Amino acid sequence: MSVxxxxxxxxxxxxxxxxxxxxxLTAHDAALSVGGKLILRIEDIDRTRCKATFExxxxxxxxxxxxxxxxxxxxxxxxxxxxxxxxxxxxxxxxVYRCFxxxxxxxxxxxxxPHLSPDGPEGPQYIGKMxxxxxxxxxLAEGAxxxxxxxTSRATRIAEKIGGPLAFTEEGVGPKGEHGQISAxxxxxxxxVIARKDSGTSYHLASVFDDALQGITHIIRGEDLxxxxxxxxxLQAVLDLPTPAYRHHPLMTDETGKRxxxxxxxxxxxxxxxxxxxxxxxxxxxxxx
Numbered sequence: 001m002s003v004x005x006x007x008x009x010x011x012x013x014x015x016x017x018x019x020x021x022x023x024x025l026t027a028h029d030a031a032l033s034v035g036g037k038l039i040l041r042i043e044d045i046d047r048t049r050c051k052a053t054f055e056x057x058x059x060x061x062x063x064x065x066x067x068x069x070x071x072x073x074x075x076x077x078x079x080x081x082x083x084x085x086x087x088x089x090x091x092x093x094x095x096v097y098r099c100f101x102x103x104x105x106x107x108x109x110x111x112x113x114p115h116l117s118p119d120g121p122e123g124p125q126y127i128g129k130m131x132x133x134x135x136x137x138x139x140l141a142e143g144a145x146x147x148x149x150x151x152t153s154r155a156t157r158i159a160e161k162i163g164g165p166l167a168f169t170e171e172g173v174g175p176k177g178e179h180g181q182i183s184a185x186x187x188x189x190x191x192x193v194i195a196r197k198d199s200g201t202s203y204h205l206a207s208v209f210d211d212a213l214q215g216i217t218h219i220i221r222g223e224d225l226x227x228x229x230x231x232x233x234x235l236q237a238v239l240d241l242p243t244p245a246y247r248h249h250p251l252m253t254d255e256t257g258k259r260x261x262x263x264x265x266x267x268x269x270x271x272x273x274x275x276x277x278x279x280x281x282x283x284x285x286x287x288x289x
Contacts, residue, residue: 004036006218008062009207011043012054014262016061016269019222019252022286026249027220028067029288039214040069044077045199045206061269065279074214076206083201086209086239087148087194095155095238096194097130098146100139117190121227125190127152148195152186152234159237168233171218172247174226186234188227194235208232212241223248224259252286 008024010016024038031038040062044050055075062069076083090096101109110117110124117124128149131139139146159166166184173179194205211219219229226248236243251259260267272282283289 002217003215004031004034004217005039005215006031006036006220007039007041007211007214007216009041009043009210010058011046011049012051012058013046013049014054015057015265015271017260017262017264017267018269018272018282018286019260019267021065021269021282022252022288023220023222023249024062024067025065025283025286025288030218030220030247036218038067038069039216040073041210041214042073042075042077043203043207044075045080045083045201045203047077047199050077057270061273064269064273065282074210076210079210080200082213083195083206083209086205087201089239090148090150090155090194093155093158093238095151095158096148097128097151098136098140099128099149099191099193100131100144100146101128120188120190122189122192125188127190145197147193147197149191150189150194150231150235152189152191152231155234155238156186159234163237166233166237168229168243169245170226170229170248171245172220172249173223174248175223178226182229184230184233186231189231192231204228204231204235208235208239208241211244212236212239216244218247219244220247220249222251224251 006027008027010020028038030036042055042058044055087096106126110126114124117126119125156166166186168182168184170179170182192204193202195201229246233243235241253259254267265271269282280289
């Protein structure tokens with residue numbers, strides 16, 4: 001039997017809710033059914049919104065659900081140097097560039113020619129370009145802040161020249177019924193920010209790097225992250241990283257059809273267990289009993 005390693009990678013920006021319970025239990029059950037392993041990872045690169053109290057609550061909620069994990073847990077905030085090295089590799093390949101434009105600058109530019117920036121998973125598909133060397137040197141000398149953006153078009157050309165057309169395997173179901181071998185279309189993101197000004201990385205870069213580092217073979221997560229797979233497949237190719245199989249699942253929703261959110265305290269695991277709910281009851285609530 002081949003190795004099966006999956007992960008649950010929450011961000012400690014609030015308490016876990018029923019949607020998280022469904023996702024982690026789905027991943028746990030999938031690993032258990034084939035003698036595989038579930039890894040816990042804390043994705044806390046957002047140092048403004050992530051809180052130690054929420055991280056501790058994650059451990060408590062998962063333990064109460066009866067889940068166990070190997071230690072130590074990888075906390076992304078402890079490994080910014082790793083992501084810097086990954087960014088340097090992208091720089092060496094010439095597929096990222098400094099973007100000195102503010103959000104307002106970009107919004108104004110898009111407003112002037114909206115037909116050039118169709119909507120993507122993270123908003124309008126902004127496509128920029130590398131500045132002339134003298135302009136960049138001047139801005140850097142002034143201490144102007146910048147973010148690193150991925151030159152998606154150039155990165156795709158390089159990746160496909162080496163390995164052919166980009167694709168990934170969807171073992172679950174995407175939001176539009178996608179299943180099987182899926183052609184990757186990272187261009188839907190335009191030129192996304194790949195390293196942020198405040199953290200030196202982004203969710204996309206850190207997640208792709210850690211999945212490879214931890215030997216993740218199967219990524220099991222909500223269908224809201226299905227679009228990100230297209231961009232992650234490109235990063236894997238450019239960084240010469242393995243590509244896991246993907247299993248996206250539907251999102252848990254309330255009686256009105258609205259997806260659960262961390263701000264909805266009524267459906268947090270903590271509130272339910274403090275209200276005398278049981279782990280078995282949680283499984284019934286999410287349809288995994």
